[in-house]
Amino acid sequence: MKKNKNIYVVELDGAVRTKKKFTEANPNPNPALPCLYVGRTGLTPVERFEKHKAGHKSSRMVKHFGIKLKPELYEHLNPMTAEEVELMEKTHAEKLRAQGYAVWQK
Numbered sequence: 001m002k003k004n005k006n007i008y009v010v011e012l013d014g015a016v017r018t019k020k021k022f023t024e025a026n027p028n029p030n031p032a033l034p035c036l037y038v039g040r041t042g043l044t045p046v047e048r049f050e051k052h053k054a055g056h057k058s059s060r061m062v063k064h065f066g067i068k069l070k071p072e073l074y075e076h077l078n079p080m081t082a083e084e085v086e087l088m089e090k091t092h093a094e095k096l097r098a099q100g101y102a103v104w105q106k
Helices: 014-018 020-025 045-054 060-065 082-098
Strands: 006-012 035-041 066-069 102-105
Touching: 006 045, 006 060, 006 082, 014 020, 014 035, 014 060, 014 102, 020 102, 035 045, 035 060, 035 082, 045 060, 045 066, 060 066, 082 102
Parallel strands: 035 102
Antiparallel strands: 006 035, 006 066
């Protein structure tokens, strides 16, 4: 199986906390920690982040609130197979949320 897929984590501007859907998904975050977006891609995380910011197949959360990639929160996981990345996207978002981060994951 080819390991050519990646998980990535984007830091979101704190203004995302004003979005009702975001706060409903994160009822008790640690306000001292940054807000995050977790995604998966067949591109490099840098290429995918650039596409989000350009509006190409973009999450509105990342397009409007994305600040930068947080490689320290995902590099150790990459690369993965398609099956692994599909499971890991949700698992990693839940793990970060359990650590107190406010996380958006599609």
